[in-house]
Amino acid sequence: MIQTLGISGLRLTRGERTLFRDLTLVIEAGEVLALTGANGSGKTSLLRAISGFLTPAAGDIVFHDADANVIDPGLARSHQLHHLGHLDALKGARTAREELMFQSDWLGHSGLDSASGITEAIETLGLKPLLDLEVRKLSAGQRRRLAMARLIGAPRALWLLDEPLSPLDSRWREAVGAIMQAHLASGGLIIAAVHDPLPIPTRSLDLGLVG
Numbered sequence: 001m002i003q004t005l006g007i008s009g010l011r012l013t014r015g016e017r018t019l020f021r022d023l024t025l026v027i028e029a030g031e032v033l034a035l036t037g038a039n040g041s042g043k044t045s046l047l048r049a050i051s052g053f054l055t056p057a058a059g060d061i062v063f064h065d066a067d068a069n070v071i072d073p074g075l076a077r078s079h080q081l082h083h084l085g086h087l088d089a090l091k092g093a094r095t096a097r098e099e100l101m102f103q104s105d106w107l108g109h110s111g112l113d114s115a116s117g118i119t120e121a122i123e124t125l126g127l128k129p130l131l132d133l134e135v136r137k138l139s140a141g142q143r144r145r146l147a148m149a150r151l152i153g154a155p156r157a158l159w160l161l162d163e164p165l166s167p168l169d170s171r172w173r174e175a176v177g178a179i180m181q182a183h184l185a186s187g188g189l190i191i192a193a194v195h196d197p198l199p200i201p202t203r204s205l206d207l208g209l210v211g
C-alpha cells in the first residue's frame with residue numbers, strides 16, 4: 001500500500017506553457033494536502049500527472065510502501081489510488097444502482113465487489129433514495145455523492161480529488177469531511193484541488209506561487 005508519495009523537480013507543461021517547475025513535496029500516510037491557486041494554475045494538471053494521465057516535462061513522481069520500497073507506478077496507479085475528477089465520469093442512462101454495480105465490476109477485487117462495500121457506501125453517502133433514478137436525473141451534488149461511492153466501497157490508500165466539495169451543500173460538505181478524516185485515520189493520503197477550504201485541517205500548497 002502507498003505510504004508515501006514523493007514528488008521531486010516536477011515540471012508540467014501544457015502546450016507551450018510551463019505551468020510550474022521544480023515542484024518538490026512529500027506527502028505521507030495520514031496527511032491531506034490541499035492544492036490551491038488561481039484558475040489555470042495547474043491543480044488539475046498536477047492530479048493528472050500523479051495519476052499518470054499527463055507526462056511531466058521533468059522530474060519524478062514516486063510511490064513508496066511502508067517498508068520504503070518503491071511501488072511499481074503502474075500498480076500504484078491501477079490498484080492503490082482513486083482519482084475523482086471534477087467531471088464525475090458517470091453514465092447518464094444508468095440508474096444509480098447500475099452505476100454502483102458498474103463501479104463494483106470495474107474496480108474488481110479492490111473492495112467494491114463485496115456487498116458490504118456497496119452497502120456502506122450507500123449508507124454513508126445517503127444514496128438509498130436515489131438508487132432507482134437515472135444518473136442524468138440526479139442533481140450535481142447527488143451525482144458527486146454517487147461518484148464518491150468508490151472511495152468508500154473500494155479501499156485505496158491515495159485519494160486524488162478535484163474540487164470534491166464544489167457541488168455539495170453544507171450538510172454533505174461536513175459529511176465528506178468526516179469521510180476524509182476516517183480515511184486519514186486509517187492511514188490514507190489525500191490530495192485535493194480546492195477553491196474553498198476543506199472542512200478538516202490541511203497542509204496547503206498554492207500552485208500559483210510555485211511558478
Ligand SMILES: Nc1ncnc2c1ncn2[C@@H]1O[C@H](COP(=O)(O)OP(=O)(O)OP(=O)(O)O)[C@@H](O)[C@H]1O
Binds near residue numbers: 015040042046193
Ligand atoms: N488538454 C489541454 N491542452 C492544452 N492546455 C490545457 C489542457 N488542459 C488544460 N490546459 C491548460 O493548462 C492550464 C492549467 O489547467 P488546469 O486545469 O490544470 O488548472 P486548474 O488550476 O485546475 O484550474 P481551475 O481552478 O480552473 O480548475 C490552463 O491554462 C489550461 O488552459
